[in-house]
Amino acid sequence: xxxxxxxxxxxxxYEKYLNLHLQTDKIKKNFRNxxxxxxxxxxxxxxxxxxxxxxxxxxxxHSSVL
Numbered sequence: 001x002x003x004x005x006x007x008x009x010x011x012x013x014y015e016k017y018l019n020l021h022l023q024t025d026k027i028k029k030n031f032r033n034x035x036x037x038x039x040x041x042x043x044x045x046x047x048x049x050x051x052x053x054x055x056x057x058x059x060x061x062h063s064s065v066l
Contacts, residue, residue: 027062034058 034055041048 030058031055 034051038048038051038055041051
């Protein structure tokens with residue numbers, strides 16, 4: 001009976017877990033892309049500052065979503 005209770009609890013939350021997992025995978029992919037783009041920029045350049053600002057905004061957005 002206790003096993004069934006644990007199983008029911010797990011199944012009730014499983015879809016929520018999957019959605020959260022998909023969100024974190026998407027976020028990781030976005031940050032990998034940011035990193036790859038950043039590697040080609042010169043530190044201190046306008047493009048570097050724009051990419052930095054974009055990244056900070058993305059971090060703030062994702063932290064508020066999660």
